[in-house]
Amino acid sequence: MPDDHNNRNETVLDLLAEATSLDVVSDFLRKKGLRHSAGSWKDMREKRLVPYLDSFQISLDELVNLLSSAEESGDQHIFLFHCRPEDAVAMMDRAQTQGQLRAAGLGHLVDGPDMGRVPSTPTIVEVRWEAADVDLNMVIKVAEVRTKRVLERERTLNGKFIRIYSDKQVRAINVAKLHRAGFLELRIQSHDNTNKYDGDLNRFIRLINTFFPIARFGETSLSTAKDAMWARRDELRELIRYTDASVVDEQGNRIKAATGSDKSNLSDSAAGKSVDYVLREDVNAYCSDSNIWFYKSDKLSSEVHVLLNGASNEFAIPRKCSAADYEYVLNQIRHFNR
Amino acid sequence: MQFNSLQERQSYLRSFSDPAEYRIAEAAPYFFSAGLPQRQHIVVLLHGMNTDAEWQEAIADAIRNSTNIEPLVVGYGNFHPLKFAVPFFFRQGRINKVLTDLRGIRLRHPDADISVVAHSFGTYIVAKILAAGGEVKFHRVLLCGAIVDTDFDWSAVSGRFSAPVLNDIGRRDIWPSMAKSWSWGYGNSGCIGFQNSLVRDRHFTLAHSGFLNVRHMQRYWLPYLLDGKVVASRYSARRRPMGTIERVFRAFSWKYLALLVGGVWWAAKHWFLR
C-alpha cells in the first residue's frame, strides 16, 4: 500500500512537471499561504511539494485537481463553436453520456478519470460535469501520444547533405468543453513546429463525435473581436498591448505592423496608425492576424500572450497558464466578439 | 490526417481517383474544421485453422466502438489439422473462398481502403492471394502467428499493399516452426521474422494466440491500422536469442524424419520380415 501511495505521488509529480509551468504551481502554493518559490522543477519537487505532501499541508487530491486544470489550460490552440442551447443541454445529459461511454468500452470513466494514461492512440481519459443547480458544462479530456520530430544532427555524405531527425514520443492533452448556453471550446495542445491544426482538430472532432456531433455546430468567427479590440486599443491600453497587427485588402495586399521587441506596444506607433489608415481608406480591408498580450492585473495572475490568427474561430495561448487566467482571457475575447 | 511534409501530402492527394473528391481533399485543410473526406477504411479479420475464431468478433466490436474503421470478419470454416498438413487438395479451396469474399467486399466498397489482419493459416492465404496477382490489393497488412515462408518475395507484390507489412512474432509461438517442419509450403516467419525491408518484424513474448485480444489490438494494432504507426514492443529491444537446442528443434524438418521412419517401417514390414 505505501508503495502504491508513493507511486501515485511520483506519477502525479511527474505529470505536473510535464503538463504545466513552475509559475502555475507556484501560484497554487502561494494561494494556500505556503512558501512557493523554486528555481527549477527539481527544487519545486524536493523542497516544496514533497515536504508539503508529507506534512499534509497539501493533499494528493489537490495536486491531481491542479494537474487536471493545469494540463487543460494554455499551450493550446482553441477553436470555438456554437450550437443551439437546447442541443447543448441534450448532449450534456449524464445518463445518455454514461450509456455512450459504456457502449464505447469506456464505462470505467463513469467512476472517474483514467489518470496518467499514455495511450498509443487518442483516447478519452476523462468525462466530467461542472454543476451548480444544474450542469453548467461538460468536459471531455483526450490523451494521446504525439511523435515529435527533433533534429539531432546534420552531416554530409558522398556529396549529399543529410539531416537526421529522431522521433520522440510526447504526451498531449486535448479538451472539449461544452457549455450549457451552446458554446463549445475545442482546445488542442500546441505543436512546437507547425501552425497547421486541421489534422489534429478533425481527428479530435471524430473521436468525440458520439458525444458532441459536429454536424450540430457552427464555427464562431472571431473577426468581430479582432476588429473591435484593434479599434478600441487606446481605450483598452490598461488591459492589452499589441506586438503585431496585420490587415489585408481584397486585392490580397497586406500591411503588417510589428514591434521591434515583444515587450513593446504597437498601439501608439506610426506603424500601428498605418494599419488604421488602410482600414479607413478601404472598406473591404479587414484585420487578419494579431498578437496581443493581456496585462497582469488583480484578475490575471501573470501576463498572458494570445495569438489571434489561423482559422476564423481560432486563437492560441502559447504558454501554460492557470485555469482562472485561461477563463479570464476567453471571457474577454468572447466579450469583444459580441 | 497529419502529413510530415509537402511531399507526403502530395502523395496522399495523388491517391484520389475521383476529381471532385480530389479537389475537396485538396482544399479541406484550409477550411480547418471541415474535415478531410475520409476514405472508408475496412479491416478484414482472417482467422487461423481449427478454431471458431471468437477473437474476431471481440476485436471487431472493439474496433467498431472506438474508431471509424469498419471491421469485417472473413472465415473459411474450421480447417482440420490433418487437412492443414496435407500439401494438396485442401488448401486451395480455402484460399478461393477468402478470395471470393475479398472480391465481394471490393465490389461493394469500390473506393474503400481495405486492410487485413491475419492469423496463422490466414497469413498463408493472404500470401497466396498476393502472390497470385489479380486485382485484390490491401492497404495495410498485419500478420501474426505467420506461417508464410521467410523467403516470400515481398518485392514482387509490393504494388499490392502499403509498405511496411507488420509481422507480429511470438517468442513462445512454436506453431509456425511446427508447420514448417511437419508439412510443405509453410514457413516459420511467425517465429523468426522475414528480415525484409518491406516488412517490420515485431517481437513479443507471446504464444501463438497471445495476440488475439482487445488489449493487444488497441495498443499495437490500432496505431498501425489508423496511421501506419508501428508501436515498438518493449520486448523487441531486449529479446534473448534462441538457444542452440531450441534453434535445432525448430529448424529441423521432422517431416523427412517421419517419412524416413515410415519408409523404413514399411520396408521392414514388407521386405525384410517376409
Next chain:
Amino acid sequence: MYSTKFDTLIDEFPEESAAVGRLLELVRDGESRPGIKEYPPNRLYDVLRPSNFRVLVQILSSAVDKGLLRRSFRVLSSTGGGIGDFDSIVDIPLELYDSRMGRNVEVSQDAIELIFFIKQ
C-alpha cells in the same frame, strides 16, 4: 448566364440559400470594380456566413466547378507576400525561387494558402 449558375448552386444547397445569395452579391460587386479580388477561406466564412466550414468548402468547390470563382494555392514568402500561385497542391515544387528574398527556398506546408478569386 451566371444567375442560372447561382440558381443551380441554390438548388444544390437549399439550406444555405442566404449564404449563396451573399456569394452572388460578392461576385457581382467584385466584377463591377476594377482589379482582381481575392479571398481566403476565413474571409469568405465571415462574408458569406454559412452554417459551418464543412458546407462552405462544398459551396465553394461547386462554385469553382461552375466557373463562378477561380481558386489557387499560393506559396508565401517568409516576408509575407506570395511567390507563386498554383492550380493544385501537387503542382507545387518542393523548392521554389523566392523573388522577395532573391533565393531558393524549400516549400513547407505552412507556407501555402488557398485563395479564391472573383473571375472577371
